[in-house]
Amino acid sequence: MEKKRTHLWIAWILVTPVILLRGFTTIYPVVTTFINSFFDIRLLKSPYSTFAWLDNYIKIFRDPKLITSLQFTAIFTVVSMLFHIIIGIALALLLNVKFKGRRFLRSIVLIPWAMPMVVVGLAARWAFNNNYGLINDLIRRVISSFQYDWLVYPFSARISVIIVDLWKDVPYFAILVLAALQFISEDIYEAARIDGANTIQLFTRITVPNILKTVLTLCIFFTIWRMTSFDVVYSMTSGGPGDSTSLLAYRIMTEAFTNLNVGYASSIAVILFLMMSGLSCINLFCIKKIDI
Amino acid sequence: MKRMLAFILTAAISGALLTGCEGKPAPAKESAAPETEVTVSETAADERLPLTLMSADSTNSKFNDWITRVEAACNLDITVVDCPTNTNDRQAKITTILSSGDTSVDIITVNDEMYTAYKNTGWLEPLQDNVMTPEILAEYSEVYMKDMVITPDGGIYSVPSYFSVLGFFVNNEILKEVGMESVETYDDFINYVTKATKDGKYGYGGAWETTYVFNEIGTFVNLFGGDYYDWSNENTQKAVKLLYDMCHDMGVTPLSQIADQYDPLRQNMIDKTYASCFIYNGHIAQMKEAGMYGDDAIKMVVPPTFETCSAYCSSWHFVLNSASKNKEAAMRFLQYSTTKEASMDYAVTFGRSPARLDVLMDESFSITGIDEIRQYIDKVTLRGRPMVPESMEFISGIGSLFQRLVTDEITLDTFYQMAQDETDKYILD
Numbered sequence: 001m002e003k004k005r006t007h008l009w010i011a012w013i014l015v016t017p018v019i020l021l022r023g024f025t026t027i028y029p030v031v032t033t034f035i036n037s038f039f040d041i042r043l044l045k046s047p048y049s050t051f052a053w054l055d056n057y058i059k060i061f062r063d064p065k066l067i068t069s070l071q072f073t074a075i076f077t078v079v080s081m082l083f084h085i086i087i088g089i090a091l092a093l094l095l096n097v098k099f100k101g102r103r104f105l106r107s108i109v110l111i112p113w114a115m116p117m118v119v120v121g122l123a124a125r126w127a128f129n130n131n132y133g134l135i136n137d138l139i140r141r142v143i144s145s146f147q148y149d150w151l152v153y154p155f156s157a158r159i160s161v162i163i164v165d166l167w168k169d170v171p172y173f174a175i176l177v178l179a180a181l182q183f184i185s186e187d188i189y190e191a192a193r194i195d196g197a198n199t200i201q202l203f204t205r206i207t208v209p210n211i212l213k214t215v216l217t218l219c220i221f222f223t224i225w226r227m228t229s230f231d232v233v234y235s236m237t238s239g240g241p242g243d244s245t246s247l248l249a250y251r252i253m254t255e256a257f258t259n260l261n262v263g264y265a266s267s268i269a270v271i272l273f274l275m276m277s278g279l280s281c282i283n284l285f286c287i288k289k290i291d292i
Numbered sequence: 293m294k295r296m297l298a299f300i301l302t303a304a305i306s307g308a309l310l311t312g313c314e315g316k317p318a319p320a321k322e323s324a325a326p327e328t329e330v331t332v333s334e335t336a337a338d339e340r341l342p343l344t345l346m347s348a349d350s351t352n353s354k355f356n357d358w359i360t361r362v363e364a365a366c367n368l369d370i371t372v373v374d375c376p377t378n379t380n381d382r383q384a385k386i387t388t389i390l391s392s393g394d395t396s397v398d399i400i401t402v403n404d405e406m407y408t409a410y411k412n413t414g415w416l417e418p419l420q421d422n423v424m425t426p427e428i429l430a431e432y433s434e435v436y437m438k439d440m441v442i443t444p445d446g447g448i449y450s451v452p453s454y455f456s457v458l459g460f461f462v463n464n465e466i467l468k469e470v471g472m473e474s475v476e477t478y479d480d481f482i483n484y485v486t487k488a489t490k491d492g493k494y495g496y497g498g499a500w501e502t503t504y505v506f507n508e509i510g511t512f513v514n515l516f517g518g519d520y521y522d523w524s525n526e527n528t529q530k531a532v533k534l535l536y537d538m539c540h541d542m543g544v545t546p547l548s549q550i551a552d553q554y555d556p557l558r559q560n561m562i563d564k565t566y567a568s569c570f571i572y573n574g575h576i577a578q579m580k581e582a583g584m585y586g587d588d589a590i591k592m593v594v595p596p597t598f599e600t601c602s603a604y605c606s607s608w609h610f611v612l613n614s615a616s617k618n619k620e621a622a623m624r625f626l627q628y629s630t631t632k633e634a635s636m637d638y639a640v641t642f643g644r645s646p647a648r649l650d651v652l653m654d655e656s657f658s659i660t661g662i663d664e665i666r667q668y669i670d671k672v673t674l675r676g677r678p679m680v681p682e683s684m685e686f687i688s689g690i691g692s693l694f695q696r697l698v699t700d701e702i703t704l705d706t707f708y709q710m711a712q713d714e715t716d717k718y719i720l721d
Contacts (some may be wrong), residue, residue, distance in 0.1 A: 013299075013302045014302060016302070024686060043387070043413070044390050044409050045672075045681065065692070097431050098607065130548060149551075150549065151551055152547055152548050152550055152699065153699060154699060238380075238502065239502075240501070240502055240551070240692070241550050241695045241699055242693070242696040254380070254688075257380075257686040258383055258384060258684050259682060259684065276616045
């Protein structure tokens with residue numbers, strides 16, 4: 001018993017510095033952000049901050065730029081996640097098939113994920129250019145008179161941002177789903193085929209139930225990453241044209257570090273935090289339901 | 293043994309953590325008046341002092357040579373800190389340094405937007421008593437200093453490092469092709485841009501990126517005699533409508549330029565994709581290097597007279613961090629920067645127009661584009677750009693609205709209303 005207490009004591013001593021460091025770098029900024037969200041802190045206006053209660057939060061829902069950011073963040077998250085799941089599972093199934101070169105394909109498919117998003121965003125800015133871009137060059141091999149500036153119009157700029165996000169992260173999603181697929185025994189499929197199951201039934205009755213928990217778990221992380229996406233917009237469109245591709249995280253950066261509206265930026269960050277928490281709770285609830 | 297090991301490891305980790313912690317730097321002073329007057333004494337001038345400079349010019353190939361000359365002239369040991377080239381990043385970094393009372397950088401180069409944001413915050417050291425004295429001030433452009441630099445209470449917080457004009461550039465070769473000799477009036481301008489638009493080429497080009505387009509909107513507003521802060525002003529509205537019509541009904545300028553800053557604009561001028569534009573005179577050097585500047589090619593000319601003949605002037609500034617611990621060294625640097633020699637040296641080294649008017653108008657002094665600037669000083673009404681303390685927010689706000697207008701997300705009337713609402717946030721607040 002004495003020995004056990006000693007081990008526990010040693011463990012706490014060793015872990016304490018890391019807990020303090022983590023607390024200082026995570027808990028302290030979160031608490032400070034929460035407190036700042038109730039103050040009017042505009043550094044370019046005055047060095048003093050005044051207590052504003054819920055004014056910053058009310059301003060969020062009256063600010064047209066913020067509403068645009070909220071709308072696009074919702075669209076970006078939902079559409080990107082939907083295609084992550086569809087394309088990710090399809091790619092995972094493809095990579096699970098036994099064929100020559102499968103290992104090589106599994107390696108190279110991860111290349112986009114390994115590239116920094118800032119590099120991808122800058123390259124994409126040129127790729128979607130009408131005169132010099134790769135995308136239009138490929139399209140013109142089929143439709144020679146095709147002319148379109150993808151990043152000039154809000155609708156196509158949004159689609160472009162989503163495409164780039166999918167191109168970069170779907171491979172990673174697929175690899176993780178592939179790992180779950182590897183755990184499904186071939187015997188189950190064999191038995192099902194003997195019982196007369198067709199391909200679709202194999203997919204819906206065996207594959208999906210077995211990977212559902214993994215996919216839902218991945219959805220938590222990937223949804224949070226979509227909601228907090230910043231670098232793709234920063235490097236590719238700078239939030240434009242207008243504010244049409246400005247995501248919430250980009251808006252927070254602009255308000256905090258360009259406009260120096262620290263209080264307002266903090267309130268947007270709190271709203272984003274609440275949105276992420278809400279979505280995570282829904283996801284966890286769904287996972288629990290599956291377990292039952 | 294295990295206990296000893298645990299203690300050693302804990303102490304090592306805690307020590308490593310604590311060595312990264314520094315005392316909180318003193319907050320920036322709030323009052324404009326300095327606590328002690330800093331002067332460069334004759335005896336102190338013998339002492340080599342350290343100074344840290346954050347400069348946007350540090351990537352220039354001739355920068356190190358310039359620093360060496362400044363060190364010799366001022367008896368300073370200058371450490372250079374690089375500045376981000378992206379507008380937003382640069383503003384964010386410099387604002388963080390100044391607002392947090394960071395003492396690691398003494399002198400910083402800032403543009404008009406940043407200077408306007410910082411001059412009333414107490415983050416900058418006032419210079420009107422020791423550096424920009426009335427005698428020195430008289431050597432700079434009175435209009436520019438009044439519009440941009442001097443605060444309502446007479447404070448001066450910067451030394452302008454060079455003088456720049458947002459000039460009107462015309463391709464003389466294309467001008468001749470369309471059978472014209474000059475662009476002097478509104479009708480000339482419309483005639484030229486219309487005739488020059490053909491075969492995938494445009495009569496006019498712009499930089500309509502969110503943080504850049506305000507220069508152009510303001511230029512056209514001035515040409516029409518409007519007021520940038522009053523969007524119900526008929527002349528202001530004429531200016532915006534013309535820009536919209538040039539892109540849509542007239543088709544003389546492309547919509548794709550809403551992603552462009554000045555580098556693509558300059559390249560399009562060099563490639564003859566655009567026949568005219570408004571761009572800063574500092575780009576003359578690059579156009580010359582490309583072999584595309586001259587009487588038979590691109591030339592900066594006096595802008596056409598619509599209701600007025602006017603252009604924006606601007607500058608970058610040397611400012612002194614009020615939290616600096618090397619103010620004596622900084623004052624030496626700044627006092628030297630106001631001299632004729634320093635002004636000439638800077639202009640020649642970086643290919644920019646000198647900030648001091650006596651140097652600019654000195655016939656014996658010559659750099660690329662100097663004649664054009666002299667012409668502008670002589671014939672054009674030069675004005676500082678309209679700025680508010682929350683400069684970048686205001687600039688991006690109007691820029692975003694303009695982008696929404698030209699992409700037909702909003703109508704002209706909606707633009708005027710929203711632009712006024714946006715302006716009132718900063719003017720009336």
